[in-house]
Amino acid sequence: MLKILDYAHHLMSKAINQGETAIDATCGNGNDTIKLSEIVGENGKVLAFDIQQQAIKNTKKRLAEQGISNVEVIHDSHANVEEHLNPEDRIGGAIFNLGYLPKGDKTVITEATTTIEAIDNILTYLKENGIVVVVIYHGHPGGETEKDAVIDYTTSLDQKSYHVLRYEFINQKNNPPFVIAIEKR
Amino acid sequence: MLKILDYAHHLMSKAINQGETAIDATCGNGNDTIKLSEIVGENGKVLAFDIQQQAIKNTKKRLAEQGISNVEVIHDSHANVEEHLNPEDRIGGAIFNLGYLPKGDKTVITEATTTIEAIDNILTYLKENGIVVVVIYHGHPGGETEKDAVIDYTTSLDQKSYHVLRYEFINQKNNPPFVIAIEKR
Numbered sequence: 265m266l267k268i269l270d271y272a273h274h275l276m277s278k279a280i281n282q283g284e285t286a287i288d289a290t291c292g293n294g295n296d297t298i299k300l301s302e303i304v305g306e307n308g309k310v311l312a313f314d315i316q317q318q319a320i321k322n323t324k325k326r327l328a329e330q331g332i333s334n335v336e337v338i339h340d341s342h343a344n345v346e347e348h349l350n351p352e353d354r355i356g357g358a359i360f361n362l363g364y365l366p367k368g369d370k371t372v373i374t375e376a377t378t379t380i381e382a383i384d385n386i387l388t389y390l391k392e393n394g395i396v397v398v399v400i401y402h403g404h405p406g407g408e409t410e411k412d413a414v415i416d417y418t419t420s421l422d423q424k425s426y427h428v429l430r431y432e433f434i435n436q437k438n439n440p441p442f443v444i445a446i447e448k449r
Numbered sequence: 450m451l452k453i454l455d456y457a458h459h460l461m462s463k464a465i466n467q468g469e470t471a472i473d474a475t476c477g478n479g480n481d482t483i484k485l486s487e488i489v490g491e492n493g494k495v496l497a498f499d500i501q502q503q504a505i506k507n508t509k510k511r512l513a514e515q516g517i518s519n520v521e522v523i524h525d526s527h528a529n530v531e532e533h534l535n536p537e538d539r540i541g542g543a544i545f546n547l548g549y550l551p552k553g554d555k556t557v558i559t560e561a562t563t564t565i566e567a568i569d570n571i572l573t574y575l576k577e578n579g580i581v582v583v584v585i586y587h588g589h590p591g592g593e594t595e596k597d598a599v600i601d602y603t604t605s606l607d608q609k610s611y612h613v614l615r616y617e618f619i620n621q622k623n624n625p626p627f628v629i630a631i632e633k634r
Contacts (some may be wrong), residue, residue, distance in 0.1 A: 265460065265580075265614050265632050275450065395450075421620050428620040429450050434629075435606050435613040444619075447450050 284356030294323035363401030376413035403439035469541030548586030561598035588624035
């Protein structure tokens with residue numbers, strides 16, 4: 265069975281096609297950004313958001329090292345995604361890694377309100393069969409609140425419009441991350 | 450994203466190899482039995498259990514129609530699986546569909562005690578990287594109790610010995626089935 269991050273990447277690979285636009289809503293140290301860059305290919309585009317200067321710097325460094333040029337790194341909240349898209353744009357998929365920046369300032373965390381605002385905005389741009397993958401880290405202070413809010417929000421999405429999957433290993437200690445994935449029907 | 454039964458079959462296909470032994474713990478109308486028969490191939494073997502005569506009859510009829518000969522259909526409780534295996538036997542995987550026989554007597558249901566006894570027995574025969582897939586139907590009377598018992602049992606399995614995954618669509622009405630899968634490490 266695929267581990268959490270491998271499964272998140274698997275879902276992105278299945279849903280997003282070459283040439284499409286994808287969003288890394290929390291680029292952090294750039295791991296998912298690079299993965300999305302590969303998936304959309306040279307004719308596609310990745311928008312990579314983060315509110316932390318350190319994350320922007322780390323991601324830009326990784327991209328430069330690998331000679332990647334199909335990514336726009338955006339120092340802004342993912343809640344403002346609309347400001348970086350045209351109304352007619354369509355997104356193949358998006359990924360969120362909730363929580364704090366690994367090896368960064370653990371007091372700066374994603375927050376329920378802006379996370380849900382961002383997901384909600386991105387859904388309006390999502391293509392048919394496109395996917396939003398949310399990797400929920402919830403062991404840190406504030407994580408539980410955000411987890412509950414994301415579950416409440418996604419559980420209430422209309423099943424006629426979206427499939428919402430929860431993929432979680434349930435016998436692990438220490439609040440391991442799990443996936444919630446939203447597929448547009 | 451794969452639907453529940455497709456995902457259950459996907460997990461079985463990935464874990465079980467040609468020539469191995471697999472178990473359909475609740476053969477019902479034979480759908481999963483046939484799937485397992487294909488997966489293990491002509492050199493493998495499927496043990497298909499059911500406590501209901503109607504299920505045994507339906508499954509045998511389906512197998513005969515398709516000329517399938519690598520299945521042993523067993524009219525017994527899956528809790529007695531040990532009586533049909535040798536101590537040195539190894540199982541590639543097993544599947545349970547909990548609840549009642551589709552189109553059959555809805556008052557005859559799988560029960561928490563024997564379901565967990567059967568899972569527990571099968572785990573001792575499971576090969577490394579083998580899998581037990583449990584499809585949990587829980588909308589019928591008694592289903593909720595069994596669901597809770599299976600979740601309690603599987604959540605408590607040692608993470609050093611097993612990965613336990615829950616795969617569930619969380620925005621659907623009317624208590625849809627979901628998957629719990631146990632992979633031996």
